[in-house]
Amino acid sequence: MKRFHRLLLSVSAGALLSLSWLGFPGWVLFFAFVPLLYLENFFFNHKEGFPAVSLWGHVFLAAIIWNVLASWWMAKVALVGVGAAMIFNAFLMSLVWWAAHSIRRNFSSQLGYISLVVFIVSLEYLQFKWDIEWPCLQLGSVLANKVKIIQWYEYTGTFGGTLWVLLLNILLFQVFRNIQQKSPLKKTIPSSTVLLVLLVVPLIISFQLYSSYKEKENPINVAIVQPNVDPYNEKFDMEAETQKLDDFLRLAAEVTTDSTDFIVGPETLFEHQTLWNEATPDSNVFLKRLQNFLQQYEKADMVFGVSSIEVYENKADVTYTAQHNNNVTYDRYNTAMLFTKAGEIQVYHKSKLVAGVEKVPFQKYFSFLKNNYIDLGGASGSLGRQQEASNLIAQNAVISPVICFESVFGEYVTEYVKKGAELIFVITNDGWWKNSRGYKQHLLFSQLRAIETRRSIARSANTGTSCFITQRGDVLQATRWWEEAAITGEINKNKTLTYYVKHGDFIARSAVFISVLMVLMVFVKRFT
Structure with missing residues (x-):
């Protein structure tokens, strides 16, 4: 030849x-x-x-x-x-x-x-x-x-x-x-x-x-908000953050009713670091506005993404990803937050971080790499992470909070389900990929997770595609790309464990x- x-x-x-x-x-x-x-x-x-x-x-x-x-x-x-x-x-x-x-x-x-x-x-x-x-x-x-x-x-x-x-x-x-x-x-x-x-x-x-x-009838009513914030032109001052809050509440109001159980927003919906200090939620004016919004409805809770920080007072608690600025030592997290009508807060810190974007590979072993990263939002250094999957436990359902890249990892998602997750909420910001195959390919992973776990999925993507996904992997009410949108629908909870959930890869x-x-x-x- x-x-x-x-x-x-x-x-x-x-x-x-x-x-x-x-x-x-x-x-x-x-x-x-x-x-x-x-x-x-x-x-x-x-x-x-x-x-x-x-x-x-x-x-x-x-x-x-x-x-x-x-x-x-x-x-x-x-x-x-x-x-x-x-x-x-x-x-x-x-x-x-x-x-x-x-x-x-x-x-x-x-x-x-x-x-x-x-x-x-x-x-x-x-x-x-x-x-x-x-x-x-x-x-x-x-x-x-x-x-x-x-x-x-x-x-x-x-x-x-x-x-x-x-x-x-x-x-x-x-x-x-x-x-x-x-x-x-x-x-x-x-x-x-x-x-x-x-x-x-x-x-x-x-x-x-x-x-x-056939899905067992066990419905939860979910409203999904797609705010459509351009990540390449996004600002992080209080004026810009307040505008994002105004837009989010405006869109949520279009589809939220007394029947709504959850309002779901995308990954890193809010990113003002000082505001989202996990130790001082009582001083967060955004949470007060969100709670006032929820008070208008009978039972709705919210799940959305923020860039939060954890400040360390004791040196013994400091992690290898911690950052030091102005005599303050802290970790930054890509966080999924459950905020209830009663003002209760639960958080999950993204565990599967994107190499070169959210983390420096092998930083744990080579600390001199700490500040070699790709900046995607006005921050410096690698993000903190939690070590294992954990659920958000609301009054009406146990939620698996899957953040962006984590939806790629099938065996990791089974860890939520083995811990009792009845539904999966995928929150993501696919605007980074612009109008390419990227956001379309990313959606496929959520369909896979629905089939593997037989869990219904509500997916909120900042710029699209937001949608509901059945336990057979079918996409319902898919939103258009790069448009503001809000949708509402019912998805069924499920507690059955599939063979794959039990045995993994x-x-x-x-x-x-x-x-x-x-x-x-x-x-x-x-x-x-």
């Missing part, structure tokens, strides 16, 4: 892998890896003339194209940081393919393909767990643009989707190779049959789950275990 044709296969693979993130159906992924598998097989069959590392460059080219086309919108926030992350992620992706290819060369094709699958799944799992998370290109997640085909995620989570995509690609390639080599029917028919079964059976199961799933953990065995096997052979 000529070099030009090899490069063409790499470019084709990168483009095909990107399509589902660009709005094309998720099933495009069912054959998107075939060009790379064809390349891998070429280098395997010609290993005398090409070292194993020859595959690495071809996969890296495909991976960098995939990363750029699928995630370019992230560069709107930080071009250099996001560019570096894309290159690093492409390197890891290509490293996985090289490792699996090497195992195939030195052991067997079967072990090589098994290694490829478990290594890719393990890499995806790593992207959810370490300090420079990059989980947005998970294969199983993008299938959310067709929720009717992934209802079985309530059992497997998104890693079940990743496994499905990889196995379908490998089997499709095997069928293609058999046809290309004019293999006898006794060899072609079995692989074709397995491919058909693997494709059709999950679809049948999913369609059946979708059609048969068991597929990914199994893949990690098998990957370790594969690596140990390689070392044993090399040194014995």
Whole structure:
């Protein structure tokens, strides 16, 4: 095969892998890896003339194209940081393919393909767990643009989707190779049959789950406010904050009635640091106005986002993310706040922070990095965080407060549900991504969380898309992008725990275990 044709296969693979993130159906992924598998097989069959590392460059080219086309919108926030992350992620992706290819060369094709699958799944799992998370290109997640085909995620989570995509690609390639080599029917028919079964059976199961799933009637009336504040031109003085409060209350008044249980506002609705000192709520004039508003209605409570601070009086309480200004030591938080009609307050501090934006990766271990960050709101330093998920417990429901990036983490969201969450409120500010695929892709993650946990979701996004999401993952009353809006509707509470909630990412953990065995096997052979 000529070099030009090899490069063409790499470019084709990168483009095909990107399509589902660009709005094309998720099933495009069912054959998107075939060009790379064809390349891998070429280098395997010609290993005398090409070292194993020859595959690495071809996969890296495909991976960098995939990363750029699928995630370019992230560069709107930080071009250099996001560019570096894309290159690093492409390197890891290509490293996985090289490792699996090497195992195939030195052991067997079967072990090589098994290694490829478990290594890719393990890499995806790593992207959810370490300090420079990059989980947005998970294969199983993008299938959310067709929720009717992934209802079985309530059992497997998104890693079940990743496994499905990889196995379908490998089997499709095997069928293609058999046809290309004019293999006898006794060899072609079995692989074709397995491919058909693997494709059709999950679809049948999913369609059946979708059609048969019925939500238990346990309604909560929710009003969602989309204030549409431009984050790139936002100001943080008291005049600007007061205007945001006025606009929020005006929009809330349009849809709030005596039947309303909750009014939900977006992430970082208010950001005046001094005002939102968690130790001095009694002096917060905004809370007084919000309480006066709630007094007009029979039972409504509010859930909304603020940038809050916690001031430390004792040195023993100071965290590694604490900041020091004007002789005051404090932590800043991206906070979800429950504020009741009676004036009671509960807070949740965002735990899954965005690397390079809300936190400096590995700052806990390298304190000199403390002030190397990307400024997204007139603040300095990394944000504080709480260590685990916690719910907001209101009179009428137990709420899971999921803030922005946290909606990407399926297993993390199950922690709320295991602690009793009956509903999920997602609050976010997707205005940072402007009118790109970013805010559309972000919505898909909320649909996934609804299916995995079978929890109804109310989603308030500053600039859109705000909506309600059923326990089957269907989006209702979606607002338009970059417009003020307020919507109201009923969503049902649920207390049932799905298999995925109980067991989490068991597929990914199994893949990690098998990957370790594969690596140990390689070392044993090399040194014995």
